[in-house]
Amino acid sequence: MAIWHRCLVWVLGWATLAAAACGETIEVASATMGVTGYNAGQAIGTDQFLGWRFELTTGLLVSEVGGHMVAAPDGGVFAAIVRLDALDALPPGFPFADSEVLATAAMTPPVPSDEVFVDLQALLVPGSYALVFGSGLYEGGMTKTGTNAAMVQAGSQDLLEGVSTDSFIAWIGAEQRWRSGIASPTHGMRFVVRGAEVASLADFELDGDVDGGDLSVWGAGFGKTPDAVLTDGDADSDGSVTGSDFLEWQRAFAEAAAPTGAAVPEPVAWVLAAVAALLVASMHALRSSQTAE
Incomplete structure (x- = not known):
């Protein structure tokens, strides 16, 4: 007997559900998509990673991640999904504990800015996570020192319900620590996780x-x-x-x-x-x- 008694993945706290329907792609996002064509934003590179914290109350089989970003010349980034102890927690490690990094992928953002996605496979059980973009680690040899890309911050990108400046985090290489509250309350950054609901982890x-x-x-x-x-x-x-x-x-x-x-x-x-x-x-x-x- 079917147990798909819900067609929506309800996302709590610092995340929201942008769109969902049974049998369709579910999108969990931090902000609406805004105007494209930017050439600057919050820096992503070997010295600074940017992330967004979110929480799920049901399983999600992730198929791709992305956001609104722009690449620096010859730049590329990694995308990583990291497990967190709680929604207000920071990733463990310097910068990561390998055991908490669930999946990674390499991607090359466009120039000028646009929404871009990369295939990334991960099964997320109910809990807290961070989607992080950075350079110098994982696949693709994206090791060019300095800034490799940027997350666009635009007034046309409204933070979705429940998302605040504290939803966003950054690894500051010079300080060797994670920080929160690094985003503007009026100019949102768009991080996106897409996949399919897993209504039961026994399916x-x-x-x-x-x-x-x-x-x-x-x-x-x-x-x-x-x-x-x-x-x-x-x-x-x-x-x-x-x-x-x-x-x-x-x-x-x-x-x-x-x-x-x-x-x-x-x-x-x-x-x-x-x-x-x-x-x-x-x-x-x-x-x-x-x-x-």
Whole structure:
């Protein structure tokens, strides 16, 4: 039974949902898109990274990130999604703790300014994050010293509901620290994250419901570590497919199968556990026979 009971991803605090519909791309953004054609803005380079903090209350399968920016001559930047401890927290590390950097990509902004995007794949579970642009790290060899691009700040770009100057952060290389409150309250910077809602982290098939097919995915992926992802059966995003991921599937399956507000009968849990045990045993037996051959 389908559990896509919501068509919108509700974003709290210093972020807002610009547009969303079931089956369509969801856009989480900091500001409206303004007039293009600028040649300057807040500097992005090896000495200064710029970021925007946002929070999600449901899963998001990210497909691309971007914003309104302009490149310096021969300039390029990296984009990174970083996990935060809380919405008002700063990225850990100097400048990052590798374990908290979930995905990166290299991109080359246009000249003059325009909205630009780069493909970036990441599964974000409910929580707090920062989208950061900078230079000198990660893919693409974007290491030209100094300023490589800029985020456009324009009066035509209105901060969206819940977004404030404290939503934006900067890594200041000369000070070796992160700072917040670096944006103008009247001239917004547009950061954008796009992707598809994952209504349940037990939907391993990403087909919009939680059913036996998702249990089969979990069984096939059981034991995979340390690089497991949602489509392997990793519901809690810890990089491994374990019994805790089965429990998440069991909970979501029971919620979908039971009438609203009704308690799930205890025998259901026993049946699900038995099915899971048989599935894992059969998978292990199949792998053993293949190894023997």
